[in-house]
Amino acid sequence: MKYAILVGDGMGDLPVAELGGRTPLEAAATPAMDYVARHGELFLLKTIPDGYPPGSDVANLSLLGYQPQDVYSGRAPLEAASMGIRLAADEIACRCNLVTLNQTTAGQVQMIDYSAGHISTAEARELISALDREFGSAPLRLYPGVSYRHLLVYKGDLAGLTTVPPHDHTGQDVTAFWQRYHAFPLLKNLLAETGPFLAKHPINRARIQAGKSPANNIWLWGEGRLPAMPTIAELYGVSGALISAVDLLKGIGICGGLDVINVPGATGYLDTNYNGKAQAALAALREKDLVFVHVEAPDEAGHQGLLKEKIQAIEDFDQKIVKPILEGMTAMDDGRGFRLVVAMDHYTPISLKTHISLPVPLALLDSRQIAVDSGRNFSEKNAQAAGCLLDSGPAFFNRLLAGRPEIS
Ligand SMILES: [Zn+2]
Structure with missing residues (x-):
């Protein structure tokens, strides 16, 4: 069994009057994410524990199966890890x-x-x-x-x-x-x-x-200070790789014992090397159980309050990351199957230009259990309507890995 978690940073949003009350995710054309949602499970994940700031650091730790309360010691130590700086205890x-x-x-x-x-x-x-x-x-x-x-x-x-x-x-x-x-x-x-x-x-x-x-x-x-983090392999028995343009995410990957793959031309914005990221993800899956792909562009557009750019970033994520990885995993499948998750770490509403800590929509497709088309596209509203809330990173990972065959 192979696993992919595909994260559009800050993709979540609130209804926008200019869009007739739809969110950018609802207004964007996202056939690949919609396929995952319509033929898989839709649910909400609480990525930000109560009392924590709604940052990408805390939220992405949850998306990697961690309980931020146990491992989070600040954003900068994670970035230090990505820069190859080893912090001393003092x-x-x-x-x-x-x-x-x-x-x-x-x-x-x-x-x-x-x-x-x-x-x-x-x-x-x-x-x-x-x-x-x-x-x-x-x-x-x-x-x-x-x-x-x-x-x-x-x-x-x-x-x-x-x-x-x-x-x-x-x-x-x-x-x-x-x-x-x-x-x-x-x-x-x-x-x-x-x-x-x-x-x-x-x-x-x-x-x-x-x-x-x-x-x-x-x-x-x-x-x-330096976080005391068990690796994802220690916690869940899966090997993995992480792909992101952002130092913070790379640092989380390093601290989590993932292979961090640097893709040339990954910029963290609309001009990022999407194709390089998708191909690197598929290459990593030949070796590893799990790949985590993070795309920063929707969040940056959200911080700048740019509606058109946010929709563009979401459509690019759909067509240039989710679609080729879904197709590639389907083509590579040796019969043992795969699970693919489309996710976001937090909301970055363009009206607020900053993060908020609402539970985020996730969609999980299992290649061996393709459900009948539910007619529910990938959106904030549809995930809320689905009525399932996972309250922590470990709850999400246990769901993602549930019923898996023994890792060889
Ligand atoms: Zn942000």
Whole structure:
């Protein structure tokens, strides 16, 4: 038996007036996902336990069969794993965004852009490396990642620090959150010097001249220590591979003992290499029991509040990921069968531009039990109407793996 979990990040949404009260998922043409829903089972999964923030970190841990309450220690340690950074027991990792802030001399801080205009990896690498050369020394180091997403590692304690994700505060006054860093002298000094240092860096001068958002400061969040996670093989006895463009997901895969497959041209947005991801997933399934494919684009469109782009991202996910993987698994099937799940990690409603923690719709197709067409397409509403709620990652994995033959 082979298993595929195909995740459209942030695909869920609320009814949109412009769409006559339909959601983007309902409005999009998604014949492949509809086939899975109509001939399989539809249900809801609670990916965000009560009291947890509705982030991709917590939600994707649930989609991989984990109980976030047992294993989640913050977002940044998972990203550190994906960047090959091994945290020592006394170190804390913080996600470090390059951001565009509006800072007044009176100390007011406004979040203009959580991504510094989706700054390129090459520009960002130069800025973060320059910051680390200038200010990084024990106990504080900076590590460049992809685009605006970087990492700060702090040897010591940040007890009492509660941070917020910058993408939840676009355009807002964030002075109160900024001042929280000031309780930690090393962070306070770093942040006070980072702004002026970055402002005069040639890369930012060139960005301003080109009409782009400057990366004029950093924003720290997602802090945590190394998670103690059993692997998915230890928990469920299945081997697996994970495919994603996003460091966070790769980190979850590494911590979960999955093979993390890097697909050239996987960007995390509408221009990602869909075909490469689908082919890599099918290749991985020749060796492994399970493949987990994550596509970021619907979430990014949701954060930007772009309706047309979100529908496009959902249709691309359907036609360029779900369809070829379903067809490929059907063609590869040696008679032992397969189960394929279409999923999302959380809702990213375009009207809210951020995540919310409603239970998400999932559809599960078993190739050996193709049901009579139920007439229910893959949608938020139809999954709610199906009346089955799984309350945790382990409940989902037990359902996915139920009745499986012994793993050879
Ligand atoms: Zn998101």
